[in-house]
Every structure is written in structure tokens, then in C-alpha cells.
Amino acid sequence: MSLKDKLVSSFFAFEDYIDADSHIHEIRNKAIKTFEETGFPTKKEEAWKYTSLNSVLKEDYCVFPKKENSVEFKEVKKYFLHEIDTYKIVFIDGVYNSFLSETTHDKVDVCLMSSALSKPKYKAVIENYFNKVAKSDSLSSLNTAFAKEGAYIFIPKHREVEKPIEIINFATGNEAALLLQPRNLIVAEENAHVQIIERHQSLTDNAVFTNVVSEIFAGKNSSIDFYKVQNDNHGASLIDNTFISQKDGSNVSVHTFSFGGKLIRNNLNFYQKGEHINSTLKGITIIEDKQHVDHNTLVNHIEPNCESHQDYKGIFAEKSTGVFNGRIIVEKEAQKTDAFQQNNNILIDDKATINSKPQLEIFADDVKCSHGCTIGQLDEEALFYLRSRGIAKKEARALLMYAFASNVLDSVKIPEVKARITKLIAKKIGVNLGFNL
Amino acid sequence: MSKYTEDDLQKELETKEYKYGFYTDIKSDTFPIGLNEEVVKAISIKKEEPEWMTKWRLESFRYWKEMIEPEWANVHYQKPDFQAISYYSAPNSKPKYDSLDEVDPELLDTFKRLGISIDEQKKLAGVAVDIVMDSVSVATTFKKTLAEKGIIFCSISEAIKEHPELVKKYLGTVVPQKDNFYAALNSAVFSDGSFCYIPKGVKCPMELSTYFRINQAGTGQFERTLVIADEGSYVSYLEGCTAPSRDENQLHAAVVELIALDNAEIKYSTVQNWYPGNKEGKGGVYNFVTKRGLCEKNAKISWTQVETGSAVTWKYPSCVLKGDNSIGEFYSIAVTNNFQQADTGTKMIHLGKNTRSTIISKGISAGQSQNSYRGLVQISPRAENARNFSQCDSLLMGNKCGAHTFPYIEAKNKTARIEHEATTSKIGEDQIFYCNQRGIDTEKAIALIVNGFSKEVLNKLPMEFAVEAQKLLEISLEGSVG
Numbered sequence: 001m002s003l004k005d006k007l008v009s010s011f012f013a014f015e016d017y018i019d020a021d022s023h024i025h026e027i028r029n030k031a032i033k034t035f036e037e038t039g040f041p042t043k044k045e046e047a048w049k050y051t052s053l054n055s056v057l058k059e060d061y062c063v064f065p066k067k068e069n070s071v072e073f074k075e076v077k078k079y080f081l082h083e084i085d086t087y088k089i090v091f092i093d094g095v096y097n098s099f100l101s102e103t104t105h106d107k108v109d110v111c112l113m114s115s116a117l118s119k120p121k122y123k124a125v126i127e128n129y130f131n132k133v134a135k136s137d138s139l140s141s142l143n144t145a146f147a148k149e150g151a152y153i154f155i156p157k158h159r160e161v162e163k164p165i166e167i168i169n170f171a172t173g174n175e176a177a178l179l180l181q182p183r184n185l186i187v188a189e190e191n192a193h194v195q196i197i198e199r200h201q202s203l204t205d206n207a208v209f210t211n212v213v214s215e216i217f218a219g220k221n222s223s224i225d226f227y228k229v230q231n232d233n234h235g236a237s238l239i240d241n242t243f244i245s246q247k248d249g250s251n252v253s254v255h256t257f258s259f260g261g262k263l264i265r266n267n268l269n270f271y272q273k274g275e276h277i278n279s280t281l282k283g284i285t286i287i288e289d290k291q292h293v294d295h296n297t298l299v300n301h302i303e304p305n306c307e308s309h310q311d312y313k314g315i316f317a318e319k320s321t322g323v324f325n326g327r328i329i330v331e332k333e334a335q336k337t338d339a340f341q342q343n344n345n346i347l348i349d350d351k352a353t354i355n356s357k358p359q360l361e362i363f364a365d366d367v368k369c370s371h372g373c374t375i376g377q378l379d380e381e382a383l384f385y386l387r388s389r390g391i392a393k394k395e396a397r398a399l400l401m402y403a404f405a406s407n408v409l410d411s412v413k414i415p416e417v418k419a420r421i422t423k424l425i426a427k428k429i430g431v432n433l434g435f436n437l
Numbered sequence: 438m439s440k441y442t443e444d445d446l447q448k449e450l451e452t453k454e455y456k457y458g459f460y461t462d463i464k465s466d467t468f469p470i471g472l473n474e475e476v477v478k479a480i481s482i483k484k485e486e487p488e489w490m491t492k493w494r495l496e497s498f499r500y501w502k503e504m505i506e507p508e509w510a511n512v513h514y515q516k517p518d519f520q521a522i523s524y525y526s527a528p529n530s531k532p533k534y535d536s537l538d539e540v541d542p543e544l545l546d547t548f549k550r551l552g553i554s555i556d557e558q559k560k561l562a563g564v565a566v567d568i569v570m571d572s573v574s575v576a577t578t579f580k581k582t583l584a585e586k587g588i589i590f591c592s593i594s595e596a597i598k599e600h601p602e603l604v605k606k607y608l609g610t611v612v613p614q615k616d617n618f619y620a621a622l623n624s625a626v627f628s629d630g631s632f633c634y635i636p637k638g639v640k641c642p643m644e645l646s647t648y649f650r651i652n653q654a655g656t657g658q659f660e661r662t663l664v665i666a667d668e669g670s671y672v673s674y675l676e677g678c679t680a681p682s683r684d685e686n687q688l689h690a691a692v693v694e695l696i697a698l699d700n701a702e703i704k705y706s707t708v709q710n711w712y713p714g715n716k717e718g719k720g721g722v723y724n725f726v727t728k729r730g731l732c733e734k735n736a737k738i739s740w741t742q743v744e745t746g747s748a749v750t751w752k753y754p755s756c757v758l759k760g761d762n763s764i765g766e767f768y769s770i771a772v773t774n775n776f777q778q779a780d781t782g783t784k785m786i787h788l789g790k791n792t793r794s795t796i797i798s799k800g801i802s803a804g805q806s807q808n809s810y811r812g813l814v815q816i817s818p819r820a821e822n823a824r825n826f827s828q829c830d831s832l833l834m835g836n837k838c839g840a841h842t843f844p845y846i847e848a849k850n851k852t853a854r855i856e857h858e859a860t861t862s863k864i865g866e867d868q869i870f871y872c873n874q875r876g877i878d879t880e881k882a883i884a885l886i887v888n889g890f891s892k893e894v895l896n897k898l899p900m901e902f903a904v905e906a907q908k909l910l911e912i913s914l915e916g917s918v919g
Contacts, residue, residue, distance in 0.1 A: 029754040046509070053755050057739065064564055132501070177884075180752065209699060252840070325615040326733060331838075332836040332837065335836065345848075347850070347851035347853065348851060350818065350850060350851050351818075352847040352851060353847070353848065353849045354846070354847070355845070355846065355847045355848075356844075356845075356847075356848075357843070357844065357846065358842075358857070358858075358859070359841070359842060359843050359844075359860060360831075360839045360840070360841060360842040360843075360859060361839065361841045362831065362833065362839060362841065362861050363838070363839045364836045365833035365834060365835055365836050365838075366863055367833075367834075367862075367863075368861075368862070369859075369860070370858065370859060370860040371842070371857075371859050371863040372856075372858040373844070373846055373855070373856075373857040373858075374846045374854075374855060374856050374857070375816075375846065375853055375854065375855040376853075376854045376855070377851060377852060377854070416868065435709060
């Protein structure tokens with residue numbers, strides 16, 4: 001039985017067992033129908049031209065893990081941002097783990113999707129926001145159909161969450177192959193501020209396939225910083241579908257750091273539904289072996305006077321493949337838009353591949369839109385300069401690579417995250433940079 | 438085009454109708470509408486082609502039958518009914534002409550109105566013209582001068598008869614019969630076109646040029662051009678198009694194949710001004726063209742195009758950089774106004790070592806038109822030290838039009854160096870104000886600014902063409918400023 005058939009047939013059992021209210025029930029049924037009709041995307045679709053899911057879909061995934069699993073804190077401490085105090089929402093094999101988590105209901109809600117979906121107190125928010133910005137493409141629909149657990153973050157007007165929130169999904173590897181579908185909802189009302197760090201981590205080399213959907217709503221003048229750390233084991237594949245709806249004057253930034261995992265696809269969609277909005281999309285990708293990372297971004301400028309900045313850097317070694325498909329749409333009402341998109345890539349080895357497709361679709365005339373894309377190598381002269389000053393080849397190369405990628409880090413606002421990423425880059429390049437940031 | 442003055446432009450701007458929208462009544466030898474194997478055979482027989490050619494056409498037709506019309510381009514139009522088109526039409530006054538005196542005077546008059554004064558061009562521009570009107574060559578000039586150098590420049594049907602070994606060797610090698618839907622259709626039913634062969638080491642002493650024109654109502658045009666530059670040779674080839682006003686949509690599906698052997702250079706320039714449809718978007722030509730060049734070692738192919746006409750344009754002049762050290766260039770200006778739609782760009786396929794390519798594309802959209810750049814830069818694993826530079830700039834006038842960029846960049850070699858940049862802008866109010874202040878009216882100011890914007894590409898055109906192209910830009914954009 002193919003994974004698609006398995007999912008469709010297990011849907012009804014799933015529906016009976018979680019017993020959600022009628023509103024969600026309808027959305028779920030519609031979503032499974034959409035998925036049944038479209039199935040998993042194939043390379044024949046333009047948006048999936050460079051990424052094939054075949055190697056991921058061939059595994060026999062367990063859709064509902066039977067038993068609750070647990071892990072020791074000391075085993076997983078290194079995956080937390082333990083240097084500073086944070087709120088934590090931790091899931092183990094898709095099930096909430098209260099022992100590792102630290103949630104709150106004090107002025108802001110940092111808690112669970114499962115309770116938000118079932119408790120009447122959250123009903124208004126769920127009705128207003130749930131599945132309101134997510135697209136109905138096949139993978140998002142699949143997630144919607146099985147939406148049950150994930151992070152629920154609600155920040156009311158004029159509130160600032162005093163410490164960052166970590167969302168961590170662990171996979172224990174107790175199942176030979178596991179399918180996870182977390183569903184996150186983040187709502188920041190007017191003038192609210194929040195910082196979020198999201199991580200998917202499998203603890204063994206067993207196959208894990210995560211299809212996550214995050215819906216983010218930024219109210220007037222709110223600000224949201226979202227950091228995605230993707231440094232998973234080589235058995236793990238991730239499809240990250242993030243949808244962001246922004247209102248007037250809001251400021252949302254998403255940083256994606258892709259170092260690990262077998263196949264990663266980031267579908268990052270921004271919808272600017274107001275004026276004077278600022279959207280930032282940045283990413284560093286450093287991969288090797290047969291890893292595959294695909295960044296698929298969309299910024300939809302709907303109203304006038306908005307800005308968007310995209311900057312993606314990639315370093316590709318061995319047989320790895322990088323894909324960048326960035327799309328900027330400027331609607332005809334969106335005059336005075338300032339949209340910028342950049343994608344720079346370095347190929348280290350002969351078998352590495354880059355496919356880049358930066359797209360602009362512009363319907364307004366008074367706009368400033370530009371994109372740039374480069375593919376190249378490390379500058380031989382710069383290498384020579386460093387080596388002539390007694391720096392070994394490996395370190396010299398590492399320094400240049402770090403310099404290439406590091407300006408993406410400039411806009412990271414949490415120093416500990418910056419330090420963590422710097423360390424990860426150094427580890428990935430295989431050197432000790434000899435300095436800490 | 439040299440006699441063109443400001444007053445002429447003034448007059449055109451006032452009338453604001455398609456300048457070349459007249460219809461010459463010449464008796465045409467037109468086939469009944471529809472397409473089947475019999476029609477393909479009949480075309481071949483009519484053109485007195487050898488058997489291998491008939492077979493080749495039939496083979497193409499069979500491929501075509503299996504194919505479906507592509508839909509991926511960013512254009513929307515009513516699909517032509519391929520069974521409602523007549524696939525052959527030739528001016529009646531056959532057979533050949535030895536001199537221009539024998540040519541139907543009405544036809545000559547048409548060319549005069551098109552601005553191609555054959556006599557004048559003979560004297561002034563030094564351009565040899567192989568005029569294609571409704572598919573069959575009717576006048577060829579300077580043939581003797583070219584013949585002395587061993588250059589073959591004739592219609593493709595003539596080449597099939599007189600130089601079958603060359604045609605057989607190269608036809609369909611760059612654009613295979615089953616390359617795409619329109620190429621297959623063209624291969625099956627192509628009516629005529631130009632053939633050019635430059636022998637080893639010869640530099641063609643003049644610009645070669647053809648003028649295409651759609652004349653007969655409801656006649657699809659299927660031109661086939663084959664240019665072969667043998668080792669170490671050079672040729673500059675110009676192609677210009679104008680078509681009369683028509684209400685129903687006309688189809689134009691041409692195939693152009695360029696072959697540059699070792700150390701050869703081909704420069705191919707196009708000014709395309711098919712009828713774009715009226716202000717309501719009615720009528721106009723569908724232009725679905727496949728153009729591709731193959732570069733052997735150290736060879737160079739340069740495409741320059743100015744696209745101002747057609748209701749729908751679907752065109753990607755490409756370079757296959759097969760040989761080491763070969764060079765591909767693409768310079769393009771695409772202007773769309775009213776309801777025109779253009780999806781155009783290039784493909785640079787880097788196969789050889791040290792291959793280089795440059796892409797400069799300027800898109801100007803006005804009215805309610807849609808203008809897309811679609812390009813592919815592909816570096817194969819064996820293409821060491823490949824280099825590409827691409828620049829796509831768009832200029833928008835008003836918020837009812839659209840400018841789109843769809844670049845595809847695929848690198849499979851670590852030594853590749855690729856740069857791509859794209860910008861979108863509008864004509865600044867301060868720029869217009871500056872011109873107005875100095876007594877230049879807004880319409881002229883726009884023309885001035887657009888010319889400046891397109892200069893990088895216009896500079897690449899041969900001189901005679903550059904003048905014509907500049908004027909075309911002005912005409913195409915008339916009335917687009919609100």
C-alpha cells in the first residue's frame with residue numbers, strides 16, 4: 001500500500017479517535033479530499049521541478065506511534081538553548097512531553113495545539129485564525145487533515161514575551177520509520193513582540209519524515225522573529241510549510257539555517273496585507289554528502305509602501321544539491337514597494353549541483369524590485385593572501401566560507417542563537433575558527 | 438528606412454494605427470484549409486522536393502500528431518485551430534525572375550511601402566535581400582557578388598534542390614523535428630525560408646537580410662531558416678518582419694537553425710514588428726518561434742532582437758555551446774503595449790570547457806500588456822570554467838501592465854561562475870520634468886528615455902537596423918503615457 005493510500009484510509013480512524021468539534025471536522029474532511037485528489041507532488045509540477053520526494057516516500061512510515069516515549073534531559077540538553085532561560089514546547093515522537101517543556105498562560109498563551117483545538121476558551125481564536133492563511137496545496141492539506149498537535153502561541157495586544165520560545169520536536173527512533181505532522185499556530189496581536197526558535201531533531205538514524213505547517217499572524221505594528229535550526233540526522237527529511245500573514249506596520253523575520261537532514265524543503269510564504277510592512281527572509285545552507293535542500297519562498301506584496309528583503313547563502317559540497325526558488329509578486333495596488341532578493345552560492349565539489357530560479361512578477365509601476373543570483377567559487381586570490389600570511393589551506397578556506405555566509409547572521413537578534421549557529425558553521429566546515437562571536 | 442524624418446513620425450503618432458496595415462491584392466496560390474498527410478505530401482510535391490525531404494516532412498508530421506500544445510508559458514490566448522489554417526500560399530507570378538523588372542509591380546509597391554526599397558538598398562546599404570513574401574522568395578539581389586566568394590544565399594527550397602548534401606547534413610540537427618510542438622509543425626509544413634552557407638575562412642562582405650511578411654488572409658506562416666558558417670567564417674544576418682492588419686489571429690511558427698563550426702562567428706539580428714492587434718486586443722499575430730544555434734570550438738553566436746509586435750510572442754533564441762571556448766550572446770529588447778503578451782528570453786547550454794555567455798534583456802511594458810523574461814543557464818558537469826553574466830531590466834508604464842522574470846539557473850560544475858541580476862523600475866517623474874523643462878514634450882521625452890534604457894542592446898544592432906529599431910520603439914509606445 002502506498003503512503004498516500006495508507007494516509008487516506010487511516011484518516012477515518014483518526015477522525016473518530018480525536019473527536020474534534022464540528023468546525024475543525026469540516027476543514028479536516030475538505031483537506032483530506034484535496035490530498036486524495038492531488039497526492040504527493042512530483043517533479044512534473046513546476047514548483048517541484050528540482051526536488052523529488054521518491055526517496056523519502058518509499059519508506060513504510062508509522063503514521064500513529066502507539067506508545068508514549070520519553071528521553072532523558074541530559075541526553076538532549078545540547079539541543080536546547082540552555083545558556084538562557086526560554087519557554088519550551090517539546091514533543092517526543094509527536095506527543096507533548098510536559099517534563100521537558102515549560103509553558104505559560106500568564107498574560108500570554110504558550111501552550112499546545114491539542115488543547116487549543118479542544119477547549120472552548122480558545123474557540124474564538126481558532127475560528128479566526130486556524131487554516132486561514134495556509135494554502136491548500138497537497139502537503140499542507142495533508143497536514144491540515146491530521147492536525148492535532150503542535151505549538152499554540154497567542155500574544156495579546158501590547159504584550160512582549162519576555163524570553164524566547166523554543167519549539168522542539170524530537171524523534172526517538174523507536175519506530176523504524178516515522179511520519180510526523182506538527183501543526184503550529186502563532187498569533188501576535190497589535191504591538192505584540194515574540195521570538196521563536198524551532199528545531200526538529202531525530203535522535204537516531206532511523207527514517208523520520210516531518211511535514212510541518214506553521215501559520216503565523218502578525219497584527220498591526222507587531223514584531224516576530226523566527227529562527228529555524230535544521231541540523232538533523234541523515235535519516236530525517238523535513239517539509240516545512242510556513243505561512244505568514246502580516247498587517248500594517250508589522251515586522252516579521254524568518255532565518256533558516258540548514259545544515260543537516262537528508263532532504264529539506266522549505267516553503268516559506270509571506271502575505272503582506274497592509275501598508276508599511278517589513279518582511280525579512282534569510283538563510284544559510286551548508287550541506288554535503290547527498291543532502292538536498294530546497295528553499296521555495298514567496299513574498300506577495302498586496303498593499304503599497306512595503307518592503308521585503310531576502311538573502312540566501314549556500315555552500316554545497318560533495319554530491320549535495322541546492323535549490324532556490326524565490327518568487328516575488330507585486331500586485332498592481334502595491335505601489336512604492338521595495339523588494340530585494342539575493343541568492344549566492346558556492347560549489348565546492350564537482351558533483352554538487354545548484355538550481356536557482358529567482359522570479360519576479362510585477363504588476364505595479366512605481367516599485368523598486370531587484371534580484372541577484374550568483375554561483376561561483378572561493379576567490380583564489382583571497383585564498384592566496386591568507387595562505388601567504390601563514391594560515392593553513394583548510395582554515396583559510398573556512399575563513400572565506402564563514403565570511404561568505406556570516407552577513408546573514410548580522411540580523412540575528414538573540415546573541416546565543418548567533419553563537420550557536422557560528423559554532424554549527426565551524427563544525428560543518430570542519431575547523432575551529434579560533435574566535436567566538 | 439533612411440528617409441524617415443520627424444514629420445513622418447509626427448504623422449504616425451497622430452494616426453495611431455498600425456502603419457503597415459494595408460493589404461496587397463495579389464493572386465495567391467492557396468491550398469485548401471486543414472492538415473493531414475496528404476497536405477504535407479502536396480506541399481512537398483508542389484515545391485518539387487526530392488523524396489528524402491517528403492519523408493522527413495511526413496516523419497515530422499507524425500511526431501507532431503502525438504504532441505500537445507505547450508501551456509507553461511506566461512501567456513493566455515485562444516489556441517489556434519490547426520485544421521482551420523491553409524498551409525501553403527505562394528504569390529502567383531511564377532516561376533523565377535531574372536531581374537526585378539519582371540516582378541509584379543504591385544508586389545514591388547508593397548515592398549516600397551514597407552520601406553524596403555530594393556534599389557535603394559542595393560545602392561546605399563550594400564545589403565543583399567532575399568525577400569520572402571508569403572513564403573516564396575521572389576527577389577534575390579547581390580547573389581552574384583556573394584557567389585564569387587562561394588557564399589550560398591538562397592531560399593531553402595532552392596537549397597533543397599541545388600545543395601541537397603548541405604541541407605541533408607544540417608537540417609534538423611540543432612532543432613530536431615520533435616523538439617517541440619511548433620518546431621514539429623514547422624518541420625512538417627514549412628513553406629519556405631532562407632538558406633545561407635559561408636565557406637571556410639570567408640568573411641561575408643555584406644549584411645545578409647530577409648524580410649518576412651504575412652500577407653494572405655488566414656495563411657499560417659512557417660518559415661525555415663538554416664545558416665551554416667563553416668570553419669573560420671563570419672556572417673551577419675538580419676531578419677525583419679512586418680505584417681498587415683488582420684482581424685483573425687494569424688499564426689507564425691518559424692524555425693531558425695544556426696550552425697557555427699570551429700572558429701566561425703554568426704551574428705543574427707531580428708526586428709520583429711508583426712501586427713500586435715488593435716487597442717482592444719483584437720487580432721494580431723501569434724508568434725511561436727524556435728531559434729537555436731550550435732557553437733563548435735571557438736565559435737561565437739550572437740542573437741540580437743527587438744520585439745515590438747505580435748499579439749502573443751513565444752520565443753527563446755538559444756545557444757548550445759558545445760565546443761570548447763565557444764561564446765554565446767543574447768541581447769534583447771521586448772516592448773509590449775495594449776494587450777500584447779510576450780514570453781521571451783534565451784537558453785544558454787554550456788557543454789564545452791571555457792564557454793562564455795552573456796544575456797542582456799530589456800523589457801518594456803505599457804498599456805495592459807504582460808512582458809516576461811524566461812531564461813535558462815545550464816552548466817553541464819563537463820563544462821569547466823564556464824562563465825555567464827545575465828542582466829534583465831524591466832521598465833513599467835502604468836499599473837495595468839506586468840513585468841515578470843523567470844530565470845532558471847542550473848549549475849553542475851564547481852568551476853562555474855554565474856551572475857544574474859534583474860531590476861524593475863519606471864520612468865521617473867523628475868526625468869520627464871527635466872525634458873519638459875527643456876521644451877521636449879512628454880511623448881518625445883518618453884521615447885528619449887526608453888532609447889537610453891535600451892541603448893546597450895540597440896548598440897549591438899547593425900547601423901541600418903538600429904535606426905529602424907529606435908523608430909519602432911517610439912511607435913510601439915505611442916499613447917502609453919497617461
